[in-house]
Amino acid sequence: MKKIVLTAFFIFVGVCSYSQVKGKCGFDAVQQKIAQHPDFASYTLKKKLAYNNFSQQKMDTVIRIPVVVHVIHRLASENISTAQINSQIAVLNKDYRKLNSDTSNATGSSIADVKFQFVLARINPSGSPTTGITRTSTTIDNIGISNKYDSLVPAWNNERYLNIWVCDVGQFILGFAYPPNTPGVSPQEDGIVIGSEYFGTVGSVAAPYDLGRTTTHEVAHYFDLLHIWGSDQSPSCSTDDLISDTPNQDSEVYSCVTRTSCGSVDQLSNFLQYVDDACMGNFTLGQKTRMRTALYTQRDSLQYEIGTLVSSITDQNIFAKTKLYPNPTKGTVTLEFPSNFEFHETKIQLFDVTGKVINFKTIRATRGLILYINAAPRGVYFLRVEGEKINYTQKLIKH
Numbered sequence: 211m212k213k214i215v216l217t218a219f220f221i222f223v224g225v226c227s228y229s230q231v232k233g234k235c236g237f238d239a240v241q242q243k244i245a246q247h248p249d250f251a252s253y254t255l256k257k258k259l260a261y262n263n264f265s266q267q268k269m270d271t272v273i274r275i276p277v278v279v280h281v282i283h284r285l286a287s288e289n290i291s292t293a294q295i296n297s298q299i300a301v302l303n304k305d306y307r308k309l310n311s312d313t314s315n316a317t318g319s320s321i322a323d324v325k326f327q328f329v330l331a332r333i334n335p336s337g338s339p340t341t342g343i344t345r346t347s348t349t350i351d352n353i354g355i356s357n358k359y360d361s362l363v364p365a366w367n368n369e370r371y372l373n374i375w376v377c378d379v380g381q382f383i384l385g386f387a388y389p390p391n392t393p394g395v396s397p398q399e400d401g402i403v404i405g406s407e408y409f410g411t412v413g414s415v416a417a418p419y420d421l422g423r424t425t426t427h428e429v430a431h432y433f434d435l436l437h438i439w440g441s442d443q444s445p446s447c448s449t450d451d452l453i454s455d456t457p458n459q460d461s462e463v464y465s466c467v468t469r470t471s472c473g474s475v476d477q478l479s480n481f482l483q484y485v486d487d488a489c490m491g492n493f494t495l496g497q498k499t500r501m502r503t504a505l506y507t508q509r510d511s512l513q514y515e516i517g518t519l520v521s522s523i524t525d526q527n528i529f530a531k532t533k534l535y536p537n538p539t540k541g542t543v544t545l546e547f548p549s550n551f552e553f554h555e556t557k558i559q560l561f562d563v564t565g566k567v568i569n570f571k572t573i574r575a576t577r578g579l580i581l582y583i584n585a586a587p588r589g590v591y592f593l594r595v596e597g598e599k600i601n602y603t604q605k606l607i608k609h
């Protein structure tokens with residue numbers, strides 16, 4: 211399928227208006243838009259400081275990331291099946307765990323296990339069970355690039371879910387993503403937008419973008435990776451992707467034929483290329499470090515699913531700095547430990563006034579979690595937190 215053109219003029223409202231944008235991925239248009247924003251300088255500086263100050267010690271923890279897939283369909287073929295969605299989640303969980311069978315495509319440099327695990331959300335923002343999939347019909351053509359996708363279906367809390375809209379993205383790109391804290395991008399539009407025919411490995415997908423790598427690629431942008439060739443708008447070795455172990459490259463490449471540029475062999479197998487899905491196969495260790503750093507410094511709360519999570523610590527005055535909110539609550543309450551905290555194993559228990567355990571979790575190195583007690587009757591409860599350096603009980607009111 212060669213519907214993807216090398217260069218195209220198109221209206222990319224909200225991301226880029228009447229701009230000349232290279233094909234396949236809309237990230238270049240996103241970058242152009244960011245560079246023109248008045249907050250660009252402070253955005254760049256803030257990110258640089260966050261990355262420089264980040265201690266790279268948490269590279270081995272497997273991080274679970276809750277995903278919600280918003281299917282928006284005008285045509286019947288765009289209302290993709292649950293099986294197609296599941297096939298995409300499976301691809302992510304191979305590619306981000308170095309479990310894909312085609313790591314052998316990798317040439318030069320390292321092959322990284324990023325250690326991200328993607329799960330369809332089980333609890334929606336209201337605390338109710340969910341499949342992690344929403345379905346909405348529309349009459350709007352090209353809704354993915356018309357700046358209407360989020361008006362029709364706003365993101366679920368972008369600090370708690372990776373939002374993926376699967377819909378019609380027009381004929382010039384396969385998808386696009388916003389990097390963390392993109393200036394000018396609202397929380398309700400933050401996430402990833404993918405064309406339905408490039409999502410997953412079964413159903414409506416078609417070669418050569420039928421192996422789910424478009425989403426692998428866009429998720430990487432969401433965690434702040436750049437294209438291998440950097441931000442060059444014409445062939446040049448002057449910018450790169452800020453990653454030391456990916457060979458510099460002069461421009462985007464669509465062909466899988468071995469190629470040399472900027473004095474080195476291009477790593478065509480990298481997920482941040484434009485090559486066909488079947489040619490791809492790896493991230494590098496440098497890319498892993500940048501994505502995990504982006505997660506810890508800018509998308510940290512994505513980890514706060516029930517019973518998972520985070521962080522480092524030495525402060526003894528944990529209780530005074532621990533937050534439990536809202537309290538009273540109507541059902542969803544967040545327990546948040548201070549940053550720079552290190553528990554090894556922490557047991558969280560919720561008791562009612564009779565001492566009966568309502569809920570408990572044993573979690574390792576946790577920075578916080580969300581408790582859903584919607585089903586519990588109104589009344590007074592006690593939250594007990596027990597760990598190596600912590601042991602306290604706090605009253606919680608459900609109303």
Ligand SMILES: [Zn+2]
Pocket residue numbers: 235236237238427428431437
């Ligand atoms: Zn891209």
